[in-house]
Amino acid sequence: MTIGFQHPTAKVAMLAMALVAIPGAALAQPTAPYYERSFVLAADLRCDLFQPDVAAALSAATQQARSAALRAGTSEIDLRAAGDRALSRARSVSCADPQLATVRQRVEHAFAGWARLPRMEFPGVRASWIANRVPATGPSWILTQASVTGASPVTVGYTAGEIGDRLTAVVSFVGRPRPYAARIVMRDPKRSPRAWLGGVSDLPPTSVRRGFWAVSFGNADSALLVTGKSAGEAWRFPTEAAEALEKLDPREAFAIEFLFRDDSVASAIFEAGDFAAGRAFLSLGPLGGLAA
Incomplete structure (x- = not known):
């Protein structure tokens, strides 16, 4: 069911029906799930509706809805407009509105189960982000995507204890000396506001890229290496790199x-x-605990 943009107190109960029947379900309009989940997140900020674990799960689902809308061909302009409408609507709804209480109950029922999920896969066009909330006694990956350079495996993501801190890339080079530097490169929105969709393996031209240099490196712990590798290097990047990647x-x-x-x-x-959705899911904290 698609929610119309009517008076904020008139159709809030309808929102619950469409929003939370099945987390991740698509509605008729590509922007509808993003709009509706953004509305509930904004209402939570105003009215303190949910416990941290439910709020984090809803945040992850909202990021997934954003990605799904973009993959369906929705423009960034339309998504921003939907987010603005959701925020405006949330500001207009009374925290004491009984229909908002109905939304709260249904959201809690639909998303509370996410707090018990040990792992989630966030698939993309050709690659996935894998999130892992299982506690470990030593170094471990909690968010990863795998790739290669030549015959050398490369993993990028977060290791335990570093979510919200620094992205890490671990590489095991085959037949090469250790590199002296590493950087993350991606489109620079100030130079090229529109997404570069030349292909899932194509970077934008050098003239519209930006890079983030690694701030530290060292030998990678064996637990972070791909199967069959006995050595590798870990390169860590500044927090700004993750913030840029989310955008x-x-x-x-x-x-x-x-x-x-x-x-x-x-x-x-x-x-x-769905890097942003993976981060939001990890903000639930290790399995058995709540988000900080």
Whole structure:
């Protein structure tokens, strides 16, 4: 069911029916799930509707709805407009509205189960982000996407204890010396406001890219290596890199570039995908605990 943009107190109960029957379900209009989940998130900020785990699960579902709308061909302009309407509507609804209480109950019922999920896969066009909330006693991946540069495997994501901090890339080079630097490169929205959709493996032209240099590196813990590898390097990037990655269209590519002293560059291509949804899911915290 698609929700019309009527007086804020008139159709709030209808919202619950369409919004939370099945988390992730698509409605008739591509922007409808994003609009409706954005409305409830905004209402939660005003009215403190949900416990942190439910709010985090709803946030992840909202990011998924954004990605689904973009993949369906919705423009960023239309999505921003839908988000603005949702925010305006949330500001107009009374926190004491009994119909909002109905929405709250149905959202809690639909999304509370996310708090018990140990893992989630967020599929993209050609690659997936894998989120893992199972507690570990040592270093472990909690959000990953895999790629290669040549025959060398590269993994990018978050390791336990670093969500919201620094993205990490781990590489095990085959037959090459260790690179002296690494950077993440992606479209620069200031130079190219529109998403670059030349192909899931194509980066935008150099003239409209921006990069984020790794701020530290060292030997990777064996638990972070792909199966069959005994050694590798871990490169960590500033928080700004993750913030920029979240703003990309989910269909866009980004790359990790490794620079060598012979002036060669080895690149591993990744897909932006539902990176933001993966981060939101991880904000639930390790399984058995709540988000901080």
